[in-house]
Structures are given as C-alpha cells and as structure tokens.
Amino acid sequence: MNHLNKDTAAGRMLKQTALIGFALLILVPVSIVILASFKQMTDLFENPLGWPETFSLTNYVQMFSEQHLGRYFLNSTLVTITTIACILFFSSLLSYAIYRFTGWLALVLYGLFSAGMIVPPQVNMIPIYSLVSDLHLTDSLIGLIAVSISVFMPVSVFILSGFMKSLPKEMIEAAAIDGASEWRTYAQIVLPISMPSISASAIFLSVMVWNDLLFPLLLINSGDKKTLPLALLQFQGEFMTNFPLIFAGVIIASAPMVIAYIALQRYFVEGVTAGSVKG
Numbered sequence: 001m002n003h004l005n006k007d008t009a010a011g012r013m014l015k016q017t018a019l020i021g022f023a024l025l026i027l028v029p030v031s032i033v034i035l036a037s038f039k040q041m042t043d044l045f046e047n048p049l050g051w052p053e054t055f056s057l058t059n060y061v062q063m064f065s066e067q068h069l070g071r072y073f074l075n076s077t078l079v080t081i082t083t084i085a086c087i088l089f090f091s092s093l094l095s096y097a098i099y100r101f102t103g104w105l106a107l108v109l110y111g112l113f114s115a116g117m118i119v120p121p122q123v124n125m126i127p128i129y130s131l132v133s134d135l136h137l138t139d140s141l142i143g144l145i146a147v148s149i150s151v152f153m154p155v156s157v158f159i160l161s162g163f164m165k166s167l168p169k170e171m172i173e174a175a176a177i178d179g180a181s182e183w184r185t186y187a188q189i190v191l192p193i194s195m196p197s198i199s200a201s202a203i204f205l206s207v208m209v210w211n212d213l214l215f216p217l218l219l220i221n222s223g224d225k226k227t228l229p230l231a232l233l234q235f236q237g238e239f240m241t242n243f244p245l246i247f248a249g250v251i252i253a254s255a256p257m258v259i260a261y262i263a264l265q266r267y268f269v270e271g272v273t274a275g276s277v278k279g
Contacts, residue, residue: 037247044244059248067245069252071224072231076253079141079227080209083148084202090149091156092198096186098157099164100172110161116154121214124151129218139221147215152208156201163197164190203264207257228253 036044037059039052047053063069094113098106128147129138137143167190175185191198216230226234232249235242 033247036244037251039244059245063248072226072228076227079145082145083209084205086149087153087156091153091160094157095160095164098161113154113157121151138219144219148209159201160197
C-alpha cells in the first residue's frame with residue numbers, strides 16, 4: 001500500500017511539474033509582449049526583457065488615433081460575427097440532415113465536409129480568388145465573409161454532427177408521432193439540446209475567423225476594409241519595425257478572444273465533452 005501511495009504521489013508531482021513548465025512556456029513570452037507594449041523603441045532595445053522605465057499608453061493611443069485601429073477592429077468584428085452566425089445556422093441544419101439520413105447518403109455528406117477539413121486552405125487559393133473575382137466580390141467584406149463561411153463550415157459540421165449522432169432516435173420518433181414537422185423537431189428539440197456543442201463550435205470559429213490572415217491578405221486591397229491581422233502587417237517596415245507599436249496592436253487584437261474564452265469557458269468544456277458519453 002505504501003508503495004502504491006509513493007507511486008501515486010510521484011505521478012502527481014510529475015504532472016504538476018509538467019503543468020508548471022507548460023504554463024511558464026506560455027506565460028513568459030506573453031508577459032514579455034505585454035511589458036514591451038508599454039515601452040518605447042529605445043527602452044525596448046536597451047532593456048528588452050525588463051520592466052519599462054515608465055509605463056506609457058502612447059502605443060495604445062497611437063493605435064487608435066493615428067493608425068485607425070478602431071476601423072479595423074470594427075471590420076474584424078463584422079466579419080467574425082456575420083461569418084459565425086451564418087456558419088452555425090447552416091452547419092446545424094446540415095448536421096441535422098446527416099443525423100436524420102441513413103445509409104450511404106449520410107456517409108457521403110459527412111465525408112464531403114470531412115474532406116473540407118483535410119484539404120489545406122492554401123491549396124485552394126487560386127480557384128477561390130478566381131471564383132470571387134468572377135463574382136466581382138474581391139476587395140469587399142461580403143466576398144471575405146462568403147469565403148470564410150465556405151472554408152470554416154466543415155469544422156462546425158464536424159463538431160455538431162458528432163454530437164447529434166449521440167442523440168437517441170427514439171426522441172425524434174416520439175416527436176414525429178406527436179405530429180411535429182422536421183423543422184419543428186429541429187428548432188424546438190434538437191437545437192436546444194445541441195446548445196453546448198454549438199457554443200463550443202462558436203468559440204472555435206471565433207478564434208479561427210478573428211485571427212485569419214490568409215484570405216484577407218488574398219482578397220482585401222483597400223485600407224479601409226482591412227481586418228486586424230491584415231492591418232498589423234502595415235506596421236512592419238522595410239528597414240525598421242516599431243515593435244512596441246506592433247505588440248500593442250497584438251494585445252488589442254487578442255483581448256476580445258481572451259475575454260470571450262474566460263467568460264464562456266464553462267460552455268466550451270461542456271460543448272467539447274457533450275456527446276462523448278452516450279446516455
């Protein structure tokens with residue numbers, strides 16, 4: 001018994017040490033970026049890892065007053081909210097269809113969306129740009145939103161269909177016996193039960209769409225239509241880069257996702273674990 005207790009204690013200590021090391025691996029670079037965002041260029045080069053001589057909000061003020069970061073923030077917010085709302089609506093319908101279909105049709109439909117996760121977006125850059133150009137939607141937020149919906153929807157379908165597969169068929173059959181239509185069954189029974197999974201999907205999509213740089217870089221040319229990740233590229237010069245200004249922009253761009261995750265982490269955990277145990 002003592003031998004087992006020693007092994008258990010050693011295992012716990014090993015896990016705690018690994019977690020502390022992993023936390024330091026994340027916290028140290030993040031702390032350096034946060035501190036550097038309050039510095040000026042000379043202070044950063046003289047003391048890159050230390051505390052600022054004086055904490056200054058100049059970089060943050062300059063971001064909004066001179067660099068028009070507020071406009072880019074609104075663009076990213078519009079693209080992210082619209083994209084996620086459309087994806088969740090259509091992917092929940094598709095996942096319900098996959099759940100209701102039987103046989104090869106469900107497998108084919110599920111396989112098509114799974115293939116969308118396997119193929120890297122970079123492979124489709126040329127055909128996507130060609131299609132958007134033919135539709136005259138380049139350099140527009142509408143075109144960017146349409147592309148983002150098509151690219152990121154397979155992730156949501158994968159998550160939601162995995163959850164809906166765990167729902168008992170008897171529940172749907174009972175609703176049909178009571179005279180409920182497919183739309184009513186989806187809207188009043190399946191959708192409310194799937195909210196934890198939908199919440200997890202929304203958090204995943206928020207991070208992916210908000211931080212996406214590839215498609216804004218491919219499709220957006222006008223300065224007033226840039227998203228935050230794309231706008232941060234303009235602070236990198238050919239011969240000199242204002243790193244404190246970039247770090248301030250990175251903090252501003254990351255803050256909404258960090259706040260959202262902290263506020264919704266309970267729903268995230270529930271959504272990830274939902275459907276893992278079939279009742």
